[in-house]
Amino acid sequence: STFAGNVGLAISQILILCGMLQHGLRQTTEMIAQMTSVERVLQFTKLDKEGPFDSDVNSKPPATWPARGQIKFEKTSLRYSDDAPPVLKSLNFVIEPGMK
Known part of the structure; x- marks a missing residue:
């Protein structure tokens, strides 16, 4: 016990x-x-600290610089590698300025 x-x-x-x-x-x-x-x-x-961002005050973008930030995809196809089949085919869309 x-x-x-x-x-x-x-x-x-x-x-x-x-x-x-x-x-x-x-x-x-x-x-x-x-x-x-x-x-x-x-x-x-x-x-190491980064230096200050210096931009020339008189430096302006060229006149041909886009005035609107529009992104346009027309008949775009994307693939992961050169020998892989496309994962996106004939993609068409527009992203307008300010869109989220």
Whole structure:
């Protein structure tokens, strides 16, 4: 009777220990993921700064520059690679300025 009780106690303690180990591994994995994020932020802080965007005040686009931002597709076909069949065939549509 005492032996059976000790075996039961040992099994229950082993199960508790397994749960604690599983929780510890989960927390360790989460910490590693968070430290990776911190490492990335630190890498961004060490990047060289970009220079200011300088644009000549007198520089204007040419007169032939499009006045409207219209995009037009006429009979357009698209494929993933040169030897693949087209996935879009004879596509026709117009995107007007300001469309979303």
